[in-house]
Amino acid sequence: MALTPPAPSEQWYVVHVLSGQENKVCDNIKRRVESEEMSDVVFKVLVPTERVSEVKKGKRSETKRKFYPGYIIANMHLLDEEGGLVDRTWYFIQETHGVIGFAGTKSKPIPMRLREVESMLGQIKERSESVKPKIDYEVGETIKVSDGPFQSQPGVIEEIDNDKGKLLVSVTVFGRPTPVELEYWQVEKEA
Numbered sequence: 001m002a003l004t005p006p007a008p009s010e011q012w013y014v015v016h017v018l019s020g021q022e023n024k025v026c027d028n029i030k031r032r033v034e035s036e037e038m039s040d041v042v043f044k045v046l047v048p049t050e051r052v053s054e055v056k057k058g059k060r061s062e063t064k065r066k067f068y069p070g071y072i073i074a075n076m077h078l079l080d081e082e083g084g085l086v087d088r089t090w091y092f093i094q095e096t097h098g099v100i101g102f103a104g105t106k107s108k109p110i111p112m113r114l115r116e117v118e119s120m121l122g123q124i125k126e127r128s129e130s131v132k133p134k135i136d137y138e139v140g141e142t143i144k145v146s147d148g149p150f151q152s153q154p155g156v157i158e159e160i161d162n163d164k165g166k167l168l169v170s171v172t173v174f175g176r177p178t179p180v181e182l183e184y185w186q187v188e189k190e191a
Contacts, residue, residue: 008077050127
């Protein structure tokens with residue numbers, strides 16, 4: 001028994017695009033929606049990103065990182081009431097430069113479940129409001145402390161707390177290994 005597709009405004013799809021071209025494809029679709037008057041079938045196009053803070057060569061910087069590299073998310077009317085493709089929307093997306101296809105299917109796209117959409121949109125909102133530290137370290141890795149009272153000392157990472165951006169690092173104090181909690185930006189990879 002075939003399931004009835006969601007209402008046109010509730011249909012969200014994952015579109016596979018050329019890696020590294022997500023923003024370009026998204027902008028291209030948005031421009032074409034206006035110029036080709038497709039706003040009645042293509043409602044929203046997103047590149048889910050998060051703000052990431054990192055330290056390079058002692059300088060703190062903030063960048064945007066995609067959480068689904070190679071994919072964009074589109075809210076569009078692609079399936080009619082009987083589950084058939086809406087040709088106008090299908091060809092519009094397929095003919096967009098940089099689009100490879102729809103994720104998870106070869107023939108007919110399947111819309112995301114409502115709870116998946118709500119979860120994803122919640123993540124996008126949450127991640128756009130806060131800056132997540134970029135932690136590129138592993139437990140057991142030897143690092144060098146770059147800031148604070150233990151500056152220039154080597155240490156070994158014992159624990160990583162990604163959510164708080166903190167590391168538990170074992171440094172040698174008076175000839176004994178001592179665990180010290182440091183911010184991710186207070187250490188750097190050993191050269």
